[in-house]
Amino acid sequence: MNHTQELSVPPEYPESAAPAHVKKLVRPKAWQKATQLAFLRFEKKDLAEAERFWNDFGLVTVSCTAEQLVLRGAGTAPAILVATKAETSRFVGSVFVVPADTDFARLERESNAKPLSPERIPGGGRGVTLNDPDGTELWLITDWGSVPALPTRPPIHREMNVLGEIQRVNRTVRSPIEPALVGRLGHVVYQTSNFEVMSEWYMRHLGLIPTDVQYLEDGSPLVTFFRLDLGDQPADHHTFVMASALQPRYEHSAWEVIDLDALGQGQQVMHARGHKHFWGIGRHLLGSQLFDYWKDADGFDFEHYTDGDVFTADHETRYVPFSTGSIWAWGDDAPKAIFPAKSLGLVWRALKLIRQGRLSLAKLRIIGKTLDTPARPWL
Numbered sequence: 001m002n003h004t005q006e007l008s009v010p011p012e013y014p015e016s017a018a019p020a021h022v023k024k025l026v027r028p029k030a031w032q033k034a035t036q037l038a039f040l041r042f043e044k045k046d047l048a049e050a051e052r053f054w055n056d057f058g059l060v061t062v063s064c065t066a067e068q069l070v071l072r073g074a075g076t077a078p079a080i081l082v083a084t085k086a087e088t089s090r091f092v093g094s095v096f097v098v099p100a101d102t103d104f105a106r107l108e109r110e111s112n113a114k115p116l117s118p119e120r121i122p123g124g125g126r127g128v129t130l131n132d133p134d135g136t137e138l139w140l141i142t143d144w145g146s147v148p149a150l151p152t153r154p155p156i157h158r159e160m161n162v163l164g165e166i167q168r169v170n171r172t173v174r175s176p177i178e179p180a181l182v183g184r185l186g187h188v189v190y191q192t193s194n195f196e197v198m199s200e201w202y203m204r205h206l207g208l209i210p211t212d213v214q215y216l217e218d219g220s221p222l223v224t225f226f227r228l229d230l231g232d233q234p235a236d237h238h239t240f241v242m243a244s245a246l247q248p249r250y251e252h253s254a255w256e257v258i259d260l261d262a263l264g265q266g267q268q269v270m271h272a273r274g275h276k277h278f279w280g281i282g283r284h285l286l287g288s289q290l291f292d293y294w295k296d297a298d299g300f301d302f303e304h305y306t307d308g309d310v311f312t313a314d315h316e317t318r319y320v321p322f323s324t325g326s327i328w329a330w331g332d333d334a335p336k337a338i339f340p341a342k343s344l345g346l347v348w349r350a351l352k353l354i355r356q357g358r359l360s361l362a363k364l365r366i367i368g369k370t371l372d373t374p375a376r377p378w379l
């Protein structure tokens with residue numbers, strides 16, 4: 001059977017030409033514009049196991065005590081992940097760098113922010129801690145330090161032979177058998193049952209720009225990919241993603257590696273060391289990254305990626321109809337676990353949101369139908 005007609009790339013409408021029924025995201029005036037996603041914070045019940053996973057994943061240990069693990073990448077950030085010892089493993093929150101002239105007093109006054117003691121910030125600096133509307137912590141820091149970058153191997157694409165273009169003669173490709181050295185933290189994805197409020201809050205506190213908004217057939221947004229507003233400087237297609245769901249949760253984070261061979265060779269090393277593979281290698285559609293997903297011992301998802309899109313601040317927001325197939329352009333079929341499993345718990349959460357007036361039956365039906373439509377029906 002011929003299924004190629006089902007492999008379609010969805011339309012991407014610039015905001016100014018979006019279909020009439022599409023509900024556009026209203027952008028509030030930003031209080032400050034974040035310049036960098038600094039690091040993520042976790043609590044872990046087994047710091048040694050966590051360190052083993054993250055080292056194999058390509059993060060480099062800066063310090064490790066019985067109480068705290070600090071990890072960096074090859075870039076100049078003093079830390080990209082901080083984990084503290086706790087009874088239960090959980091994602092704690094994200095840390096963003098904001099400009100030095102940020103009005104921290106306003107954040108304390110209007111967002112209930114509290115000053116951070118500087119010794120809690122690896123790399124130094126100052127800032128505040130606050131809770132988003134879902135209760136997840138956000139740190140905003142400034143005057144953050146930097147460290148010398150670590151050496152990285154040259155990217156392999158410079159010597160890649162492609163049809164009609166020979167670059168490599170009398171030499172071979174031998175990518176080193178080693179973890180895929182992570183250069184930097186790329187993005188973090190949150191799920192929320194409070195999409196509008198959470199999106200507005202993060203746009204206001206971080207100055208985020210929606211790059212792509214995926215909408216349902218009723219025109220309501222389901223997933224928004226936000227980038228940082230760096231003006232004329234290119235920013236990653238998304239540094240922060242908000243996905244509408246039945247409960248708030250860390251969905252995954254993504255870490256940039258040097259090239260496709262690092263992604264592939266890193267996968268070999270992760271398999272050999274017994275880690276749980278989740279999805280990949282493939283190429284995403286929105287953001288275009290080549291990706292490979294892993295699960296740590298507690299079931300948290302971590303993505304290796306390379307070759308992502310970047311945009312300057314003047315690039316217009318795009319609106320894209322959501323479908324399960326539009327998550328990736330090519331690669332293995334998306335694992336079922338990427339979508340919510342139908343369970344009593346799920347029904348209970350849906351009923352609770354309907355009772356609170358935050359979800360309608362009609363919308364639940366649309367979401368169910370959309371997620372039930374197989375992305376690649378022949379697989």
Ligand SMILES: [Fe+2]
Pocket residue numbers: 187189252253254303
């Ligand atoms: Fe991702």
